[in-house]
Amino acid sequence: MTAEGEVATAAAGRAEAPPGTTAGEEILRVEDLVVHFPIRSALLQRVVGRVPAVDGVSFSLGAGETLGLVGESGCGKSTTALAIMRVHEPTAGRILFKGRDLASCSKRELHDVRRNVQIVFQDPQGSVNPRMTVDDIVGEPLLIHGTGDRAHRRRRVAELLDLVGLQPEHANRYPHQFSGGQLQRIGVARALALDPEVLVLDEPVSALDVSIQAQVITLLQRLQEELGLAYLFISHDLSVVRHISDRVAVMYLGRIIETGPRDAVYRMPTHPYTQSLLAAVPVPDPSARHETRALATGDAPVPTAPPSGCRFRTRCWKAQDRCADEVPELIDRFGHGHPSACHFADASPDLP
Numbered sequence: 334m335t336a337e338g339e340v341a342t343a344a345a346g347r348a349e350a351p352p353g354t355t356a357g358e359e360i361l362r363v364e365d366l367v368v369h370f371p372i373r374s375a376l377l378q379r380v381v382g383r384v385p386a387v388d389g390v391s392f393s394l395g396a397g398e399t400l401g402l403v404g405e406s407g408c409g410k411s412t413t414a415l416a417i418m419r420v421h422e423p424t425a426g427r428i429l430f431k432g433r434d435l436a437s438c439s440k441r442e443l444h445d446v447r448r449n450v451q452i453v454f455q456d457p458q459g460s461v462n463p464r465m466t467v468d469d470i471v472g473e474p475l476l477i478h479g480t481g482d483r484a485h486r487r488r489r490v491a492e493l494l495d496l497v498g499l500q501p502e503h504a505n506r507y508p509h510q511f512s513g514g515q516l517q518r519i520g521v522a523r524a525l526a527l528d529p530e531v532l533v534l535d536e537p538v539s540a541l542d543v544s545i546q547a548q549v550i551t552l553l554q555r556l557q558e559e560l561g562l563a564y565l566f567i568s569h570d571l572s573v574v575r576h577i578s579d580r581v582a583v584m585y586l587g588r589i590i591e592t593g594p595r596d597a598v599y600r601m602p603t604h605p606y607t608q609s610l611l612a613a614v615p616v617p618d619p620s621a622r623h624e625t626r627a628l629a630t631g632d633a634p635v636p637t638a639p640p641s642g643c644r645f646r647t648r649c650w651k652a653q654d655r656c657a658d659e660v661p662e663l664i665d666r667f668g669h670g671h672p673s674a675c676h677f678a679d680a681s682p683d684l685p
């Protein structure tokens with residue numbers, strides 16, 4: 334858990350440690366990440382604007398832990414994931430793996446980081462080549478990284494299929510012969526081929542039926558225990574994130590607006606956005622449901638033109654003049670060990 338002073342320092346921009354830093358050995362750190370996409374005119378392809386998809390995001394991930402990154406569609410979760418994977422070049426900010434800055438490390442170091450940080454995507458169908466066998470799909474990272482000969486790859490693929498609960502004979506089949514849940518297991522096996530320390534899981538169960546979701550989550554938990562993996566678990570689904578995460582970061586329009594240990598955030602959300610998200614989550618026992626709060630109204634504004642001051646103010650029932658003028662800092666105002674970015678944050682009563 335992070336001390337309040339540290340949080341305030343981080344919020345001020347000179348991050349000693351990002352908000353909500355883990356107690357364990359830090360393996361991945363994202364500092365003030367900014368990713369802006371250019372908007373081009375249809376005719377001349379001139380840059381006429383920009384989409385600030387991620388606008389100053391900081392967090393850290395400890396070895397063996399799970400950080401849940403949660404927020405509505407379009408808030409910048411996948412862009413954050415793809416910046417970590419170097420698919421998108423950050424506009425500003427730093428991404429550090431075991432203290433090494435990905436932007437300035439040598440080719441050899443980057444090769445090492447690429448092995449160690451792997452991604453699993455949401456769409457199990459779309460993220461595999463339909464013309465490749467499972468053997469080739471799962472073994473491809475070994476081929477790309479020049480690890481071992483064909484016989485070694487075969488053995489490793491068999492090992493990986495066993496690890497994710499598939500059969501050796503599945504190796505010779507094609508993607509269309511599998512269910513969504515099985516395909517996601519293949520995606521996980523492929524991500525584990527190079528024995529990484531970090532998995533970025535971008536909505537890994539969102540495309541699956543609820544009963545299958547539980548199986549894949551159980552698999553991920555078992556793999557984490559057996560292999561000591563750290564997970565950046567991305568989802569728009571608060572229930573799934575609550576189930577799997579040690580710590581949670583809530584995103585809204587390109588920024589983290591509340592973060593902290595899982596139970597602190599879910600039981601005592603202090604930001605109106607987190608409160609409204611949690612009030613909207615169905616709970617199994619309605620009598621255990623917290624009093625109905627004012628819900629955020631309307632859709633999130635388009636990220637091309639985020640509101641001034643607090644980005645949530647156009648949907649916030651507590652908004653006042655100050656909210657339009659001043660950007661609220663991510664600060665731990667109550668000493669609960671979880672900072673939030675709201676001028677009028679309130680420590681709510683315990684939620685179930």
Ligand SMILES: Nc1ncnc2c1ncn2[C@@H]1O[C@H](COP(=O)(O)OP(=O)(O)O)[C@@H](O)[C@H]1O
Nearest residue numbers: 370384386405406407408409410411412413636
């Ligand atoms: N390659 C891109 N070019 C332009 N805009 C993009 C691109 N990728 C994402 N965006 C925009 O950035 C914002 C954040 O998108 P994304 O990171 O995919 O959100 P999430 O994963 O939380 O749903 C959205 O407004 C989206 O339209």
Ligand code: SF4
Nearest residue numbers: 643646649656675676
């Ligand atoms: S800063 Fe103002 S607008 Fe933003 S969440 Fe807090 S009360 Fe609402």
Ligand SMILES: [Mg+2]
Nearest residue numbers: 410411412536
């Ligand atoms: Mg996404």
